[in-house]
Amino acid sequence: MRANSQATTDAARERFEPVLRTAGAGADQYGSELFAVVDVLDASAGLRRALTDPSREGSDKATVMTSVFGGKVSEQAVDLLAGLARGRWSADVDIADAVETLGTDAVLASAEAAGALLEVETQLFSVIRLLAGNRDLRLALSDKSRTVAERIQLLETLVQDKVEPQTATLLSRALGNRRSTTLTAGLVRLNEAAAARRQQLVATVTAAVPLTAAQREKLSGILQRAYGRAVQLNVAVEPNVVGGVRIQIGDEVVDATTLTRLDEARRRLVG
Known part of the structure; x- marks a missing residue:
């Protein structure tokens, strides 16, 4: 705007x-x-x-x-x-x-x-990952020959009783929103809005192998220092990721090695 x-x-x-x-x-x-x-x-x-x-x-x-x-x-x-x-x-x-x-x-x-904001954020990300790994589902939910109500019903059959009521409302809204370029794009914006309400950035981390607790903690600390605010890590595993890890925050994609160098330079500057 x-x-x-x-x-x-x-x-x-x-x-x-x-x-x-x-x-x-x-x-x-x-x-x-x-x-x-x-x-x-x-x-x-x-x-x-x-x-x-x-x-x-x-x-x-x-x-x-x-x-x-x-x-x-x-x-x-x-x-x-x-x-x-x-x-x-x-x-x-x-x-x-x-x-x-x-x-x-x-x-x-x-x-x-209701004390469920983090859960809603996590559930939205889970659906994003589900769509990323299931082309047939993405096509079915984007099929304009089906009414919005039919597509909402399809999605509800997949997540019924597995998500918070607020998550279900937002999922339905993402399907019915005409202004989002894709369903996934709409869900990403909702996921980021949930994180923003918790005053956190969302970092989508795609790694070749699962991150250990120590690696997640270290990466979270690096990102927090680099961006000046708390960062929520959403980690997905894709074995074919080049370089081992890919990090996206909003529209920005950062290389983990580059980020580490940036963090090191900033720590040197502040002594």
């Missing part, structure tokens, strides 16, 4: 956080409501333009938002949406992205309140 949209989104997230804390484990209700709002916004470019038109007064745009969604979602969600409409936007699609982010925040806040 560009500056105006990002500022509006950040302000909305800050305002929404106390509401989520109050709702506790029930915050996932807001997530479901907001995801439904995103689907409406995705389907109507005219509505998005009406809600983000810089020539209109913020109060007018808030009235439009309230008239469309009032009575269909909770009062708290309507208030949040009206606040978004009053904000400034760099592009009309950004308002849908913002609501998607807020819906994800709500589901993750629910998991956090």
